[in-house]
Amino acid sequence: MSRARTPGPAPIYLLAAYSREFPHGTIFLCVVDPGVGGGEDMPIVIKLDEHWFVGPHNGLFDIVTRGHDAQCWEITWKPERLSKTFHGRDLYAPVCTMIVKQQPLPGRRIAWHERHAWPDDLAQIIYIDHFGNAVTGIRGGELDRGAFVKCGEHEVRHAGTFAEVQAGQPFWYENSSGLVEIAVNRGSAADVLGLAVGSGLVIQ
Amino acid sequence: MSRARTPGPAPIYLLAAYSREFPHGTIFLCVVDPGVGGGEDMPIVIKLDEHWFVGPHNGLFDIVTRGHDAQCWEITWKPERLSKTFHGRDLYAPVCTMIVKQQPLPGRRIAWHERHAWPDDLAQIIYIDHFGNAVTGIRGGELDRGAFVKCGEHEVRHAGTFAEVQAGQPFWYENSSGLVEIAVNRGSAADVLGLAVGSGLVIQ
Amino acid sequence: MSRARTPGPAPIYLLAAYSREFPHGTIFLCVVDPGVGGGEDMPIVIKLDEHWFVGPHNGLFDIVTRGHDAQCWEITWKPERLSKTFHGRDLYAPVCTMIVKQQPLPGRRIAWHERHAWPDDLAQIIYIDHFGNAVTGIRGGELDRGAFVKCGEHEVRHAGTFAEVQAGQPFWYENSSGLVEIAVNRGSAADVLGLAVGSGLVIQ
Numbered sequence: 001m002s003r004a005r006t007p008g009p010a011p012i013y014l015l016a017a018y019s020r021e022f023p024h025g026t027i028f029l030c031v032v033d034p035g036v037g038g039g040e041d042m043p044i045v046i047k048l049d050e051h052w053f054v055g056p057h058n059g060l061f062d063i064v065t066r067g068h069d070a071q072c073w074e075i076t077w078k079p080e081r082l083s084k085t086f087h088g089r090d091l092y093a094p095v096c097t098m099i100v101k102q103q104p105l106p107g108r109r110i111a112w113h114e115r116h117a118w119p120d121d122l123a124q125i126i127y128i129d130h131f132g133n134a135v136t137g138i139r140g141g142e143l144d145r146g147a148f149v150k151c152g153e154h155e156v157r158h159a160g161t162f163a164e165v166q167a168g169q170p171f172w173y174e175n176s177s178g179l180v181e182i183a184v185n186r187g188s189a190a191d192v193l194g195l196a197v198g199s200g201l202v203i204q
Numbered sequence: 205m206s207r208a209r210t211p212g213p214a215p216i217y218l219l220a221a222y223s224r225e226f227p228h229g230t231i232f233l234c235v236v237d238p239g240v241g242g243g244e245d246m247p248i249v250i251k252l253d254e255h256w257f258v259g260p261h262n263g264l265f266d267i268v269t270r271g272h273d274a275q276c277w278e279i280t281w282k283p284e285r286l287s288k289t290f291h292g293r294d295l296y297a298p299v300c301t302m303i304v305k306q307q308p309l310p311g312r313r314i315a316w317h318e319r320h321a322w323p324d325d326l327a328q329i330i331y332i333d334h335f336g337n338a339v340t341g342i343r344g345g346e347l348d349r350g351a352f353v354k355c356g357e358h359e360v361r362h363a364g365t366f367a368e369v370q371a372g373q374p375f376w377y378e379n380s381s382g383l384v385e386i387a388v389n390r391g392s393a394a395d396v397l398g399l400a401v402g403s404g405l406v407i408q
Numbered sequence: 409m410s411r412a413r414t415p416g417p418a419p420i421y422l423l424a425a426y427s428r429e430f431p432h433g434t435i436f437l438c439v440v441d442p443g444v445g446g447g448e449d450m451p452i453v454i455k456l457d458e459h460w461f462v463g464p465h466n467g468l469f470d471i472v473t474r475g476h477d478a479q480c481w482e483i484t485w486k487p488e489r490l491s492k493t494f495h496g497r498d499l500y501a502p503v504c505t506m507i508v509k510q511q512p513l514p515g516r517r518i519a520w521h522e523r524h525a526w527p528d529d530l531a532q533i534i535y536i537d538h539f540g541n542a543v544t545g546i547r548g549g550e551l552d553r554g555a556f557v558k559c560g561e562h563e564v565r566h567a568g569t570f571a572e573v574q575a576g577q578p579f580w581y582e583n584s585s586g587l588v589e590i591a592v593n594r595g596s597a598a599d600v601l602g603l604a605v606g607s608g609l610v611i612q
Contacts, residue, residue, distance in 0.1 A: 176290030
């Protein structure tokens with residue numbers, strides 16, 4: 001294949017948000033790899049202060065590493081039996097067990113570098129859950145509570161929780177992972193506001 | 205908010221039925237809290253003879269405690285970082301770890317009292333699974349095997365198992381959690397009998 | 409009941425394929441038992457060189473045992489409380505804990521015999537995942553990479569991975585469980601080729 005294939009923003013921003021809450025020493029095995037079997041993405045291990053990440057070097061770790069001192073290894077080891085389509089089981093999981101056992105990593109140190117120029121905060125809908133709540137790539141700590149989030153023609157104001165607004169009312173809040181999320185009390189923000197993954201947002 | 209929000213009967217009766225089967229010493233972290241973030245439900249810990257329950261004092265534990273000697277604590281501790289919408293992770297889970305570690309509970313003993321006047325057995329459909337089997341709030345041990353369960357115009361008789369009735373035939377049985385369940389062999393009781401959550405039943 | 413009820417091919421062939429990858433000593437509790445409660449299937453334990461299997465003697469283990477030296481026990485023990493419809497919890501799970509604890513099996517040795525005359529490789533679609541990939545009962549190692557898999561009027565050729573064919577293109581490959589699977593790159597093989605569980609295949 002001539003073109004590298006890269007994950008979209010959802011796993012990149014969600015991984016950075018979710019992983020913050022995990023205990024020190026957690027090892028994250030992450031495989032979002034549209035090109036699996038294509039052969040173009042080297043397997044890597046990244047060590048931050050508190051967490052380990054194991055997966056393909058395709059941009060998946062671009063945001064989670066930002067602002068951290070990231071040590072990085074290219075994994076050159078190959079298992080005896082490597083299926084073409086399940087590297088999570090055959091390659092990455094055994095590497096995780098090596099980290100647990102504090103064995104030397106079977107590869108070589110490389111300098112960490114990001115693959116893509118993602119912004120620190122992405123003013124887009126990156127994920128919609130099955131209630132219709134719409135998660136953005138914007139960190140809630142960065143946004144003044146008086147700010148409005150514009151989605152198309154709608155201007156959405158802040159509320160602390162679902163219980164603070166009337167049923168049917170849209171609002172934005174900092175969700176439990178620290179991201180700005182757009183919701184409707186007892187309704188679907190996706191339906192009410194016509195949001196989809198990829199919808200752009202403007203902060204005012 | 206002026207009105208407390210309370211869970212419907214499903215989690216209340218299902219929790220009582222399901223929890224019976226768990227080993228002694230099991231700790232149940234239960235959050236069904238339509239008012240989460242609204243601030244009106246105090247966090248509690250309940251200790252029965254065999255099990256612990258941790259969650260909001262909103263009626264969720266009304267049935268599971270019935271007939272037991274319930275010790276109850278109000279949790280007054282607050283974690284350093286308490287998100288507004290994920291008390292399960294931020295507040296209740298750490299309290300569970302304190303119980304595991306046999307640490308003193310960070311709160312004060314209070315007298316246990318139920319929040320709502322639920323009957324011991326609720327003659328209603330409280331849950332429909334994805335096969336269309338309809339679970340009631342009636343304990344099977346309370347019901348004579350000769351009894352009929354009336355759902356609208358249908359009179360449903362007892363059978364021990366699915367295999368005892370013809371395909372397409374409705375019957376009631378005591379399910380593996382001890383509740384009366386209405387089913388159709390190789391069919392959907394919800395479709396065949398027109399049942400929905402909340403449908404009332406009459407025992408004859 | 410006069411007729412024994414038997415599982416279809418999906419669990420029989422998938423169990424054989426999936427279980428290969430599990431560590432030595434793994435105990436598989438397997439209940440696919442359309443006749444549960446009907447009383448006709450004796451509970452058994454099977455020990456192969458590397459794995460244990462616990463479940464009903466209804467044909468579920470016919471393929472997983474093939475080519476292995478299978479030791480078999482009929483379980484005659486009954487738990488104090490045996491629900492009529494959840495033998496997985498009440499009967500089989502406690503038997504698994506006995507194996508873990510290396511206790512003698514509560515039953516008697518019997519000679520293992522298959523229940524049904526399944527072929528080693530089944531030229532049928534046995535499972536369709538939610539992407540529309542269609543899994544067959546044919547082991548990939550048995551099939552020459554130059555072979556075509558005929559599904560109705562379609563002749564599907566081999567490719568090593570999704571990335572090797574154009575978007576929208578069907579192909580067959582050996583999946584990560586070792587079975588021949590029919591897929592469409594960035595599409596649904598079930599939709600494109602009109603496949604359903606049970607669809608017959610011809611190898612050319």
